[in-house]
Amino acid sequence: MTSKESLPLPEYSVVVPCYNEGENLRVFHERLFNVMQMTGKTWEVVYVNDGSTDDTAEVITALGEKADNIAYLNLSRNFGKEICLTAGLDHARGTDAVIIIDADLQDPPEVITDLIAAYKDVDTVYAQRRSRKTDSWLKRLTAFVFYRVMVGLSNRITIPPDTGDFRLISRRALDALLSLRERHRFMKGLFAWIGFPSRAVLYDRDARYGGYSSFNYWKLWNFALEGITSFTTVPLKIATYIGLITSTVALFYGTFLLIRTLIFGNSVSGYPSLMTAILFLGGIQLMAMGIIGEYLGRVFNETKQRPLYIVERYVNNSKKWD
Numbered sequence: 001m002t003s004k005e006s007l008p009l010p011e012y013s014v015v016v017p018c019y020n021e022g023e024n025l026r027v028f029h030e031r032l033f034n035v036m037q038m039t040g041k042t043w044e045v046v047y048v049n050d051g052s053t054d055d056t057a058e059v060i061t062a063l064g065e066k067a068d069n070i071a072y073l074n075l076s077r078n079f080g081k082e083i084c085l086t087a088g089l090d091h092a093r094g095t096d097a098v099i100i101i102d103a104d105l106q107d108p109p110e111v112i113t114d115l116i117a118a119y120k121d122v123d124t125v126y127a128q129r130r131s132r133k134t135d136s137w138l139k140r141l142t143a144f145v146f147y148r149v150m151v152g153l154s155n156r157i158t159i160p161p162d163t164g165d166f167r168l169i170s171r172r173a174l175d176a177l178l179s180l181r182e183r184h185r186f187m188k189g190l191f192a193w194i195g196f197p198s199r200a201v202l203y204d205r206d207a208r209y210g211g212y213s214s215f216n217y218w219k220l221w222n223f224a225l226e227g228i229t230s231f232t233t234v235p236l237k238i239a240t241y242i243g244l245i246t247s248t249v250a251l252f253y254g255t256f257l258l259i260r261t262l263i264f265g266n267s268v269s270g271y272p273s274l275m276t277a278i279l280f281l282g283g284i285q286l287m288a289m290g291i292i293g294e295y296l297g298r299v300f301n302e303t304k305q306r307p308l309y310i311v312e313r314y315v316n317n318s319k320k321w322d
Helices: 025-038 056-066 081-090 109-117 137-153 171-178 187-193 217-231 234-264 271-303
Strands: 012-018 043-049 070-075 097-100 124-129 163-170 198-203 311-316
Touching (some): 012 025, 025 056, 043 056, 043 081, 070 081, 081 171, 081 187, 097 171, 109 163, 109 198, 163 171, 234 271
Parallel strands (some): 012 043
């Protein structure tokens, strides 16, 4: 009989980023365990606690004491979802594939069997929502606009619409992904940037099991801004074109005023039109400076060369699978 000490590295790793998910983790882990046991593959789950303020750390520790295939990564503070996910992927040891899923049970663990079934001749199998009917009209509208804008602005990169982080990626795709170490990370874009053959699996997203989402509309706006500025310089070009068009219009208008003055004499300019022109041009300039500032700030952060995250504690109960 083969002992666990002689077994190879797990074939599959399941990476689960967690932020204040203590209310969901026990139910999530039970459902995940049942699904992964049916695959017939050796597997591990890597939980990443992203500076949670609830009992997430305690729950994961308790789960790890009862199982021998749990790795637990505790970050020193809250670094954000994208960095948290990167930390988990850095510590995933699956030799065949890695599965990414959130712990809030909006993405049903049972869909993992569909991802594995579709994992043939491709490197990425991503879960794509059939519809967004459970979202508010505003969220549906903003999601529709965001994905279409990203497709229009991204250079030779296609980000599948209505697709989150829930996916399965091959080991070679993961190794390629981990070679990208920029600090401002938009994971959906990075998944698309590395390329490799991919396939979609349609699924229905459930309601959140417990707790509240940490994403509000302000955070979603910043998330969209991060995605756009991380993968295209088109906003800089747009600012240039707007400035060029505004300058051209101002030149023609100035020429018109000069000719009119020479022919009809000088007339008193209207105060409202003058203020409108000043405010319009000032707004254009501030907008252009803001766009430039967004890109300059990202360059500044990259040049500091700080680590993406700091690990406070790493416990790997699945090391016996080495």
